[in-house]
Amino acid sequence: MPHRLEHILSLNDFERAARRHLPRPLFGYVTSVAEDGITSQSSREAFDKYAFLPRALVNVSGVSTETELFGRRYAYPFGIAPMGISALTAYRGDQVLAQAAADSGIPMIVSGTSLIPMEELSGAKGSDWFQAYLPGTPEEIDALLARVEQTGFNNLVVTVDYAVPPNPENHRRAGFSSPLRPSLRLAWGWYGRDGYSGLF
Numbered sequence: 001m002p003h004r005l006e007h008i009l010s011l012n013d014f015e016r017a018a019r020r021h022l023p024r025p026l027f028g029y030v031t032s033v034a035e036d037g038i039t040s041q042s043s044r045e046a047f048d049k050y051a052f053l054p055r056a057l058v059n060v061s062g063v064s065t066e067t068e069l070f071g072r073r074y075a076y077p078f079g080i081a082p083m084g085i086s087a088l089t090a091y092r093g094d095q096v097l098a099q100a101a102a103d104s105g106i107p108m109i110v111s112g113t114s115l116i117p118m119e120e121l122s123g124a125k126g127s128d129w130f131q132a133y134l135p136g137t138p139e140e141i142d143a144l145l146a147r148v149e150q151t152g153f154n155n156l157v158v159t160v161d162y163a164v165p166p167n168p169e170n171h172r173r174a175g176f177s178s179p180l181r182p183s184l185r186l187a188w189g190w191y192g193r194d195g196y197s198g199l200f
């Protein structure tokens, strides 16, 4: 395990580390939720209703976390959801996620707004899932789907809740915009953190 991950003991620890590591606008982008956070909160509460039911004195010598999805076996029953512009928060971030998922045997869905061309993210050391925001005309949709298929993706995820751009009020509060515009606030967020002096 890399030394810098030794203090990461749970998924929540990543969030605390990311808050210290990333410039504020970028942490704001990754962590932000819609508007007042009502949907985020009720999703959290819905997931919290699930619980493991421990069963003692059961033979666990042959248990497995593996699961099958669309004809392929995965090591664990979860994967990485599509996240746009991940290369802003780590060097070639989309590729880091695709490769880590391939190494771990879990699915990773390449975002339609990845900053890295889809051709560099597919294949044995990458992902075979692609997420598309469908363009406005049948011709553009056909061209996109042809490229996705030709690249070798086997699974297509279509995001349908983006018919109009959302109200990015929390992005604005954090000083984030896409494309990222240079500003004093961004530079301050960049250099002011934990001895961290820039992404590039």
Ligand SMILES: Cc1cc2nc3c(=O)[nH]c(=O)nc-3n(C[C@H](O)[C@H](O)[C@H](O)COP(=O)(O)O)c2cc1C
Pocket (backbone or CB within 6 Å): 029, 030, 031, 032, 043, 081, 082, 083, 084, 085, 111, 112, 113, 131, 159
């Ligand atoms: C920083 C960030 C970027 C995202 N980018 C995309 C995207 O490019 N395409 C997409 O379909 N969903 C995107 N999503 C939505 C996630 O894939 C996911 O559906 C959503 O966050 C709900 O899952 P969660 O409750 O586990 O966060 C993004 C979410 C976050 C937090």
